Amino acid sequence: xxxxxxxxxxxxxxxxxxxLAGACYRDQQKVSTEHAHFPTRLSELDLFEEPISNLISTxxxxxxxxxxxxxxxxxxxxxxxxxxxGHNLKVLEGDLEFPTGTLLIKNFxxxxxxxxxxxxRTIIETRLLIKDIDGWQVGVYEWNDQQTDAKFLQLGxxxxxxxxxxxxxxxxxxxxxxxxxxCKGCHIxxxxxxPIGPKLRNLNYVNNEGNWQLDSWLEKxxxxxxxxxxxxxxxxxxxxxxxxxxxxxxxYLDVNCAHCHTAQGPADNTGLFLEYEQKDPFKIGxxxxxxxxxxxxxxxxxxxxxxxxxxxxxxYRMQSTETGIAMPELGRTINHIEGLELIKDWINLMD
Amino acid sequence: MKHTIYIIFGILLSIGCSYxxxxxxxxxxxxxxxxxxxxxAFINLVDSTEVNLAEGIYNFEKLSIIGKLANISLKGAGPxxxxxxxxxxxxxxxxxxxxxxxxxxxxxxxxxESKGDLLxxxxxxxxxxxxxxxIWESEANKENGGYGLYPVSCENVLIDGCYAKGASDxxxxxxxxxxxxxxxxxxxxxxxxxxxxxxxxxxxFNNESTNNTGGxxxxxxxxxxxxxGNVKVYKNRVYNxxxxxxxxxxxxxxxxxxxPPGTGIMILCTSDVEVYDNRVENNNTMPIxxxxxxxxxxxxxxxxxxxxxxxYNIYLHDNEISKKxxxxxxxxxxxxxxxxxxxxxxxKESGFPGIPPILFDGITLQEGDNPTNICIKEKVxxxxxxxxxxxxSPSYDNESFNCEISL
Numbered sequence: 001x002x003x004x005x006x007x008x009x010x011x012x013x014x015x016x017x018x019x020l021a022g023a024c025y026r027d028q029q030k031v032s033t034e035h036a037h038f039p040t041r042l043s044e045l046d047l048f049e050e051p052i053s054n055l056i057s058t059x060x061x062x063x064x065x066x067x068x069x070x071x072x073x074x075x076x077x078x079x080x081x082x083x084x085x086g087h088n089l090k091v092l093e094g095d096l097e098f099p100t101g102t103l104l105i106k107n108f109x110x111x112x113x114x115x116x117x118x119x120x121r122t123i124i125e126t127r128l129l130i131k132d133i134d135g136w137q138v139g140v141y142e143w144n145d146q147q148t149d150a151k152f153l154q155l156g157x158x159x160x161x162x163x164x165x166x167x168x169x170x171x172x173x174x175x176x177x178x179x180x181x182x183c184k185g186c187h188i189x190x191x192x193x194x195p196i197g198p199k200l201r202n203l204n205y206v207n208n209e210g211n212w213q214l215d216s217w218l219e220k221x222x223x224x225x226x227x228x229x230x231x232x233x234x235x236x237x238x239x240x241x242x243x244x245x246x247x248x249x250x251x252y253l254d255v256n257c258a259h260c261h262t263a264q265g266p267a268d269n270t271g272l273f274l275e276y277e278q279k280d281p282f283k284i285g286x287x288x289x290x291x292x293x294x295x296x297x298x299x300x301x302x303x304x305x306x307x308x309x310x311x312x313x314x315x316y317r318m319q320s321t322e323t324g325i326a327m328p329e330l331g332r333t334i335n336h337i338e339g340l341e342l343i344k345d346w347i348n349l350m351d
Numbered sequence: 352m353k354h355t356i357y358i359i360f361g362i363l364l365s366i367g368c369s370y371x372x373x374x375x376x377x378x379x380x381x382x383x384x385x386x387x388x389x390x391x392a393f394i395n396l397v398d399s400t401e402v403n404l405a406e407g408i409y410n411f412e413k414l415s416i417i418g419k420l421a422n423i424s425l426k427g428a429g430p431x432x433x434x435x436x437x438x439x440x441x442x443x444x445x446x447x448x449x450x451x452x453x454x455x456x457x458x459x460x461x462x463x464e465s466k467g468d469l470l471x472x473x474x475x476x477x478x479x480x481x482x483x484x485x486i487w488e489s490e491a492n493k494e495n496g497g498y499g500l501y502p503v504s505c506e507n508v509l510i511d512g513c514y515a516k517g518a519s520d521x522x523x524x525x526x527x528x529x530x531x532x533x534x535x536x537x538x539x540x541x542x543x544x545x546x547x548x549x550x551x552x553x554x555x556f557n558n559e560s561t562n563n564t565g566g567x568x569x570x571x572x573x574x575x576x577x578x579x580g581n582v583k584v585y586k587n588r589v590y591n592x593x594x595x596x597x598x599x600x601x602x603x604x605x606x607x608x609x610x611p612p613g614t615g616i617m618i619l620c621t622s623d624v625e626v627y628d629n630r631v632e633n634n635n636t637m638p639i640x641x642x643x644x645x646x647x648x649x650x651x652x653x654x655x656x657x658x659x660x661x662x663y664n665i666y667l668h669d670n671e672i673s674k675k676x677x678x679x680x681x682x683x684x685x686x687x688x689x690x691x692x693x694x695x696x697x698x699k700e701s702g703f704p705g706i707p708p709i710l711f712d713g714i715t716l717q718e719g720d721n722p723t724n725i726c727i728k729e730k731v732x733x734x735x736x737x738x739x740x741x742x743x744s745p746s747y748d749n750e751s752f753n754c755e756i757s758l
Contacts, residue, residue, distance in 0.1 A: 154394050155387060176442065180394040184417040184450075185443075191419045191451045191474065266450065269473065269503045269527055271574035282574055287654030289605030291572055294467060294497020294520055299601040299608075323466040324496060329444045 034100075036130035036137035042150035047082065047105055053123060053147040055107055060085070062222060065205045065213060066197050068238040068251040071336040072108065073173055074165070075124065080105040081198070083222065091225035094233065096200045104129040104195055113164040124159060125177045126150050129187075129195055136193040138183040154180050173333055182330055190264035201233040201276075202255065235276060238342060249346035250276050252339055256328060272303055272314075285314055286350075293317075295324045306350035315343055375399055376422075383407030390414065398422055404460060406432040413443040413465070418451030418475075427460025430484040430514065437465035445471040446496070458482055468498040469518075476506040480513055487517030490540060491597040495519040499541070503527055504576065511535050519599055520607050521546040522563070525553065527576050533558060542598045542607045543568050544589075549575045549621075553582045559590075565610035566592040566634060570619035572605050573644065573651055573658035580623040581758060589615045590632040595681030604648030611636045611688035613679040615672075620644040623664045625758050631672045631708075635679050636688055638672050638708040641665055641725060646712045646738050647687070661716055663723035666756040672708045672731045694742055707732035707747065714739040720751035727752045 039045060042052070049056045057063060061082045069077065083089065084101030091097075109123040128139040141150035142157060156179035162172045187193045205213040206229075214232060217223035226232055235254065236247035243251070254276040260267035261274040270291045273283040282288050285303030290296065290313050297313050305311040317327035319340050326332060377397060381389050382405040392402065393414065399422040406428040414435070416423065427433025437446035446465030449455060454477040461484040462469040469485040472478055485499030499515030502508045503526040513536040515522030522538035524546045525531050531553040537560070538544035544560030546568045547553050560566040566589035571579045593613045600606030610617065613636025618624050620643050631638045644651050644660035651660050678695075682688035695705045713735040715723045727733050735746045 155390055179390065181390075181415040181417050182443070185415055185448065188417055188450060266473070268576065271572075271576070282655045287650060288574055289572070289603045289648065290600065291575065291605055292468075292497065292501075292503070292520075292524075292526060293600065293606070295493065295599040297600040297603055297606060299599075301603045323440055323442055324444070326442075329467075330442055333442075 036132040038139040042141040068255045072331045075108040078107045089223045102131040110163040114166045196259045201235040204234040309344040309347040408434045415448040421453040424456035430461045433460040440466040472502040478508045482512045484514040493599040498524040549579045555584045556586045558587045564596045565614035571621040573655045579621045582624045584626045585628045587629045592634045593679035612681045625666045629670045641711045643714040666726045668728040709733035712738040726754040
């Protein structure tokens with residue numbers, strides 16, 4: 001940081017003082033939950049039982065599922081939430097309120113062979129959101145090759161990742177671990193950093209045995225302010241054909257696009273709003289010209305042209321991996337075949 | 352914690368070092384080769400920080416500062432000395448992205464060669480961009496990014512002494528902002544030189560816009576957070592904007608693809624705009640045009656019934672306007688231009704002098720001679736093209752436009 005020669009005489013002193021200050025601060029952190037603290041190693045947070053690569057959570061750390069997931073280069077994800085002792089999630093006006101001290105944990109990994117997950121996996125990164133008195137703070141940890149621990153990483157990194165896909169083909173990508181400002185760039189809403197995935201309606205999930213996630217949370221006291229899952233909205237499951245095409249497509253767009261494409265979101269200047277509850281066809285992109293799309297609109301006229309995915313800018317940008325064209329802008333270096341099919345069908349069958 | 356460290360930093364610096372920081376301002380200094388340290392500093396930035404970048408070339412894939420933060424300045428050694436190069440951009444929408452800062456100053460540096468926009472400043476209040484150059488060197492290259500200097504959804508914006516070249520959309524693009532000054536700046540070889548979009552209370556003066564497809568555009572687009580208005584454009588030199596339209600966004604009504612080569616100043620469906628004391632020379636298709644959104648997209652009324660597509664309260668006066676009586680070379684490959692070319696021939700065939708320097712599409716969606724208050728006091732002729740009736744009865748220099756508006 002201090003590259004100018006005039007600083008050099010006092011540089012070592014500064015380093016020493018800085019380290020001392022950091023150490024004092026850490027001691028203070030053990031007794032204070034006011035400010036988020038990201039330790040150097042993920043294992044220091046005691047989120048998972050040893051060996052932590054099994055991602056078996058310790059007590060007080062609760063795994064959770066979402067109805068519809070954000071696509072991130074076919075990475076598998078496992079999600080957990082840790083609440084401060086004696087606190088719970090509250091439902092307020094249909095939204096979740098997280099207590100100060102909440103920790104959200106999301107692990108990104110690839111199974112070596114998607115056809116046989118038991119053959120092992122490689123965890124790439126773990127992303128954390130910690131809510132402190134100033135709001136949500138973002139942290140990223142990169143797992144080591146031995147999978148024994150993960151190290152705090154602010155600057156992000158590209159990593160060669162390969163796996164065998166469902167169809168047996170070998171996939172090779174340059175996976176991008178985001179830097180902290182990249183994280184904030186998507187999580188910012190009206191100047192505040194907010195969680196994206198764990199919205200009440202997306203957490204209103206039921207597993208194959210018919211157990212409702214929210215009901216189990218209500219029972220355990222993790223969640224209050226709701227009688228039953230049935231009283232909460234439910235985001236459709238984009239991969240579940242129990243839901244109709246429009247519901248699935250809109251859920252997909254909500255989760256994959258609407259963190260930016262919503263009022264107060266990072267892409268609100270485009271006027272394209274893709275949150276699930278958006279009802280105005282123009283705001284969803286139907287008959288709407290592109291705004292500040294730069295090279296992203298190619299020679300197309302409207303964001304969505306009912307009946308023609310190939311004439312729709314939304315679809316065009318989702319099936320490109322070129323910088324300046326590809327949407328979402330981050331977290332996708334390859335195409336999401338299933339997501340593309342869904343959106344293609346949705347637009348092509350639109351009146 | 353960072354606050355504590357920086358305070359200790361500050362105390363140390365003031366005691367032990369020759370460098371004397373002013374009170375409460377953290378100063379960080381970097382040179383070429385410090386790219387990772389700069390990224391780290393931007394991630395951990397605290398309020399009231401001045402970042403100085405020494406002379407040299409810096410290479411980034413992309414760079415961002417995401418608030419909330421207050422009083423942040425980023426200073427170079429001069430726009431030809433401190434150069435931030437984004438040739439290696441591999442993801443993201445822009446080279447340098449700034450979000451949610453109160454009181455931001457970026458000065459004396461050059462940004463160049465991103466795949467997306469070069470400098471996007473969003474949701475900031477108090478933005479000063481001074482002596483900042485945004486450059487794509489490769490001429491009319493569709494792979495150049497969209498916008499050079501791009502403040503959007505901001506309040507209190509000053510763009511002063513800046514230069515924008517090579518944008519495949521607009522060189523200087525102020526969008527959805529309020530209280531804006533763009534002055535003493537130059538835009539060349541972009542598709543659009545300077546654009547003021549859905550922006551209120553803007554003054555655009557002492558700028559130079561040349562060799563673009565269109566020189567200076569003031570317009571509103573549908574479906575956005577606010578309508579624009581109260582824009583003054585004066586004492587600018589808008590000249591030789593005859594470049595072919597090379598926008599990759601070729602066909603959309605909302606893109607620059609529809610700007611005819613040879614456009615000087617274009618006002619598209621916004622309101623309360625005064626254009627005066629400008630020198631508008633040698634833009635040889637439409638030196639000044641006043642158009643409704645319906646001329647570029649007749650479907651807009653159906654698609655967005657809430658949008659007002661008609662410009663009103665537009666006042667042109669005391670501009671020095673001249674053009675050649677010959678269209679630019681590239682109009683014949685451009686659709687909207689060809690409409691003007693054929694109107695020109697039609698008028699000449701009927702014994703009229705062809706299309707004059709000032710064109711109004713004449714669409715008002717209202718009765719009356721001049722219901723939308725288009726006022727023109729110029730030495731040159733103007734034409735109501737009667738686009739709404741498929742050019743059935745175009746009229747020159749209608750007296751009803753001889754009026755004044757005070758904004």
